[in-house]
Amino acid sequence: MLDKFVTPIIKPLLTPVVMLINKSGITANQLTVFGFLVGMFAVPLLAFEMWYGALIAIALNRILDGLDGALARYANQSSSAGGFLDITLDFLFYAAIPLGFILANPAQNTIAGAILLATFIGTGSSFLAFAIAAEKFKLDKPQFKYKSFYYLNGLTEGTETIALFVAFCIWPQHFAIMASLFAAACAITIFTRIYGGYHTLKQQETNISKTEATNG
Numbered sequence: 434m435l436d437k438f439v440t441p442i443i444k445p446l447l448t449p450v451v452m453l454i455n456k457s458g459i460t461a462n463q464l465t466v467f468g469f470l471v472g473m474f475a476v477p478l479l480a481f482e483m484w485y486g487a488l489i490a491i492a493l494n495r496i497l498d499g500l501d502g503a504l505a506r507y508a509n510q511s512s513s514a515g516g517f518l519d520i521t522l523d524f525l526f527y528a529a530i531p532l533g534f535i536l537a538n539p540a541q542n543t544i545a546g547a548i549l550l551a552t553f554i555g556t557g558s559s560f561l562a563f564a565i566a567a568e569k570f571k572l573d574k575p576q577f578k579y580k581s582f583y584y585l586n587g588l589t590e591g592t593e594t595i596a597l598f599v600a601f602c603i604w605p606q607h608f609a610i611m612a613s614l615f616a617a618a619c620a621i622t623i624f625t626r627i628y629g630g631y632h633t634l635k636q637q638e639t640n641i642s643k644t645e646a647t648n649g
């Protein structure tokens with residue numbers, strides 16, 4: 434929900450750093466993989482209840498995730514392969530953080546963590562499934578024209594998820610309640626994406642059928 438507002442603010446701030454990275458010869462894909470590895474280091478830190486260390490790893494992952502896309506555009510390295518690598522590793526990272534909290538306190542966090550992970554699957558699958566269909570119909574990307582594929586809006590997007598992870602690390606004792614509340618918000622996102630996505634694609638198919646009938 435907040436990505437479309439936050440992204441335009443952050444993009445200009447990344448440009449000076451991107452210029453320096455580009456001069457070093459580092460590629461966008463290398464930055465993507467490095468950022469993922471840094472983010473995954475948060476899992477053992479969480480498991481051993483090193484909350485602020487994990488928070489630093491999460492923050493660095495998100496900063497690097499913003500830089501890799503900006504670098505790809507600046508250096509003309511944007512590609513479908515790079516976009517695929519980026520989004521795949523992003524979703525693996527998103528799933529890994531709740532797992533870290535489950536490992537830290539299985540008795541308290543397992544059920545809420547499992548529910549959150551299940552809803553993450555729903556938001557991720559609805560997001561990516563629509564992107565595939567949107568590519569087929571060549572749908573415009575009015576809010577995220579620089580992305581490799583169509584970004585379907587929702588109540589819970591990247592900005593909200595990262596805010597949740599930060600809150601987890603600051604107040605780990607409240608993981609279960611925060612995870613449950615966010616899972617409910619994810620459920621709303623899943624419903625709206627399925628409902629809206631289905632009707633959008635259905636309308637596209639109807640328009641194509643009408644066009645073919647008229648031309649025929």
